[in-house]
Amino acid sequence: MAQALNGKIITVFGGSGFIGRHTIRILAERGYSIRAAVRRPDLAEHLQPLGAVGQIMPVAASVRNKKSVEKAVEGACAVINLVGILYEAGAQKFDTVQAKGPATIADVCKEQGIETLVHLSAIGADENSKSVYAQTKAAGEKAVLDAMPNAVIFRPSIVFGPEDDFFNRFGSMAQLFPMLPLIGGGHTKFQPVYVEDVALAIANAAERQVEGGKVYELGGPEVASFKQCLSLMLETIRRKRALVSLPFLIARIQAKFLQMFPKPMLTVDQVNLLKRDNVVSKEALSEKRTFEGLGIEPHSMEAILPTYLDKFRPHGQYEAQKPLKS
Template sequence: MKMAQALNGKLITVFGGSGFIGRHVIRILAERGYSIRAAVRRPELAEHLQPLGAVGQIMPVAASVRNKKSVERAVEGACAVINLVGILYETGAQKFDSVQAKGPGVVAEVCKEQGIDTFVHVSAIGADENSPAVYAKTKAAGEKAVLEAMPNAVIFRPSIVFGPDDDFFNRFGSMAQLFPALPLIGGGHTKFQPVYVGDVALAIANAAENKVETGKIYELGGPQVATFKECLQLMMNVILRKRMLVSLPFLMARIQAKFLQMLPKPMLTVDQVNLLKSDNIVSKEAQAEKRTFEGLGIEPHSMEAILPTYLDKFRPRGQYDSQNAAKS
């Protein structure tokens, strides 16, 4: 890790800073000399952020997008605010409506009230008020709420994000260690445009520094489009394992998901099955208008370049297989 630059006297608040994308965003901002207030529900679980910056540079604080008072305290004095909060499934008080539909609007409204002009919100490709998936519907509602409060906000919609600690390749890599076959929901035909977390974080950090044209929704996808099946095949090549890929029709997947979503940490939910019925790729409109990495001046990394750097732990002999893979 690069040594943090001398602090520039500016503060940026990052909601959801302890999450997968947040850690990478905070590292970049710390290297650029910002003080960072990581607004999280449980600050005691955000101690892993401290080594990303100098002593005292990163400050976890308790806040929830469901609580306006806590949001007001978290953004006070900030020159820019980033919202990364999102959930893949509902638990307790963490509901799609409150976290993804209403929460972003609360943060944007507070920024407006406090005179903070720079607001960056991370949504997702597939955000659509007419989607059969509640996840996608609430993502769309959150975008609308943000732009109503702050028309000059920057919104990013990434495709499926990969990198160390991701929830996609790591999950299927772990399954490949345990089971002789992997499921292809809907036959594995859904198209993704997997995007490296470091590239997404760079775009977010640049936007927080006002280096991105505001008032736009950018769609972030990697350099290649791949089907669900092709993604798993690539993963198996990387981890040096051969597993059967078994087609699981959407109807059967929904039935299984009804039981799996009752687990404390669901392996699959009905809502996720509904999401897989639509491709998750950058739209032609975004490409034509350069609301993409190209328009941001960022060249995204490929899966082939990044996956071997963190999936080697799933190889038959773990990281010791790395040299053999390099020779093959």
């Protein structure tokens, strides 16, 4: 239940997305008024029921337009940037959205005297990576800290939850196809993290409960290979599917074709990303720049996946009520 409004405004760029809607719900429950800064406010109306009448207001803003950013953050006590893309389309380019966009937001926050900025990056951000996605994530982090040295930056591993683009995608594929691809043999390691845990960390940082000027790496309690993740997904939805190894070279060739579609299932840049493990670094662990240091106990995949993947079972969600066959 939401608290009485506290009179403070928090602006959330990219608030209509997967992580954004969970973050906004938590902030609304804590009594904040929220501006969900999005390119198309008509596509963010689903956020309004997460709070009281008038508490959550979608506003038109683009990280490519400084004036719209200035208007969106005016009077805010904190700003959160969750904007990111998995592939390029039209004017949405990695450099524009993930490097220059964060720089614009940070510069505007500095100009307007807003002291609290929370920026969402990703594990794997690296200026020397072969992936443009990872390069621009690193550039965005640098731009933010250059302008706002006390900003908080979060790098999550693969984020899972009801609207995720990982387990839901492969669950849907398992309904249609007798086999699933293991890019690079399925050896890439992930540390999947529950969206609610990430949203909680972001909300706490917006309330200045997190030490600024640091890059925190967020991973779940389990490290699992790509193959282990798909095996767990198949076990959860009670389907048997062949897991077929797809060498990086073949995956790259297929990605060149697939990335020509408006919403590609795979791009060359994503193949490059999969060549490196996506887990919390030893440095972050030793320095407690993790959930442990934030005082948050992350949820496991086993606890959460059955709560939303049951729709992919042979008989849908009702299969959850049936006993497993021995």
